[in-house]
Amino acid sequence: MPAPKTSSRGRSSQGLIIGMAILLLLLGGMVLDPQAGLACFGLAGLFSLVALWFAKGWTRYFSIVLFLVALLLAAAKFPDARRQHDTYREKATSGAPTPSP
Secondary structure: OOOOOOOHHHHHHHHHHHHHHHHHHHHHHHOOOHHHHHHHHHHHHHHHHHHHHHOOOHHHHHHHHHHHHHHHHHHHHHHHHHHHHHHHHHHHHOOOOOOOO
């Protein structure tokens, strides 16, 4: 019995998902806002997990590496994002008057 052929559509969608993860990693590193960078790294991690779930062969190993890189970069960006959020929360709850329209 011949082995089932893998469709080229499956390979191209895996490549697209991995490409999106790489793009989000690059975008997260270039953006200046820590919270936006953290969101980009988180999305890159999710995309790499999706690629890991459906991939076979070298793409599976590459998606594992992408996931670990996204996880490490998100952990490095988290303190800055938390500091920015704490500053925003203090300003929002300080009782400062809201501007009238």
